[in-house]
Amino acid sequence: MEFEGKVAVVTGAGQGLGAGFAKDFARQGAKVVLLGRTLSKVEKVAEEIKAEGGWALALGCDVGDRDQVKASFERIFAEVGGVDILVNNAAYHRSLSVLDTSMEEWDKHINSNLNGTFYCIKAVLPGMVERRYGKIINISSSGAKLFFPGFGAYAASKGGIVSLTQILSEEVKNYNINVNAIYLGMTNTEHTRERIDSDPAVTVKLDEMLQVDEVSKVVCFLASDAAAPIMGAAIDVFGKKA
Template sequence: MFELTGKVAVVTGASSGLGADAARAYVEAGANVALLARRFEKLEALAEELRAAGADALPVQCDVTDEDSVKAAIEKVLEHFGRIDILLNNAGVAVRGGVDTLTVEGWNKSMDTNVKGIFLVSKYVVPHMIAQKYGKIVNVASVNAVIADKQDVFIRHGYNASKSAVLGLTRGMAASYGKYNITVNAVGPGLFESEMTANTLFKSEEFLKGYSYQCPLGRPGARGEEAGPVLFFSSDASSYVTGEFVIIDGGSSIV
């Protein structure tokens, strides 16, 4: 049920982190992939790795906040592959600050990347999924879509708001496009080491000790562990699941 042979997956924010890990999982399951992000050099390096594994991997430079860039990127993907079966809307940013300190620019950056980006990429992918009567869309939200934290290191009100909006958008899309055999679900990663956390949260032994103590599984997430639920939502294993949200946080949000 997790087989993706012959499928084409588009991954935004594919240059690192969850996007890169998901692209590897897609290829391992048999899919070909289009890798979208702003940093083309990193995309090309990942594409070479995936080609060596036997996949057709297409790197495409794309700024998900710019409609012209998104339109051109999706056109390039369709020209190359002829179809899009899976869309992982993963591109995202986390801007620190509460409403008392966050600038309008910081607020807009969170909303533009985390919400507008999903809207724009979906806008140009969904019509093709409707035409082929098949599609699997996975939107990356965050555990911080449903919980907040009073620790200064976690105060990111624009991030909270934008990731909560992702859930609303996911449910709206799921309700509208189910009749076309398109499922739309979301995942909410907790603490994983990434470019956003490597030089901040993961630099603090005190923070990691406290986090591990309160997390039921006793540790942050390991590279690749976030890809399993993404693969589930991207495959026919989830053929009767839509509009749902799965948190990937080792149980931290339940205690």
């Protein structure tokens, strides 16, 4: 199996994309650590992985809180050793114009999306450099390049993720560490379905969106050794609709 003997950490793994990524890594032999703000949600996904014969560890962790990230990775290193694959998927999004964005909302976006990505990278990077191996996949958003009104704070945080990805890639490419990002389009997840139900302006049909399994295939490819030549990429994964 592609990821036999590898340890993969997926943030925001309690539902939607993160849960899909975690399950696919486990199905391909990885030991998977699931991080999520709501422990009961990541525990449920972990139990589903175990029911399929996979290995999973669920940890409650708000990646925007550096102390929680530190504690989580200390436990990860104690239980499974080094991390081979990190997928920074956890995110916060609320659609507000810049005029209506409070400082509290701004901080939520930056902490959850950009700071959380940085904190998790900082936790795994020394070990990856020491072992001269690692795969880091950061989930950005089509909103960071297509300029949707109401996405100011979200787009700023997600655009920062791409810049961080590309600079980090240059810094670590000689250590056999691949760092790449995905500009993600609208995907059929629980969060998206809730947006559709609450916002009549969103008219995209579910079957026109990206599906979780489609995105997961891209993430798993970027985490594989077949993607070793791909460094510092920010890949458009938009599907039919951005």
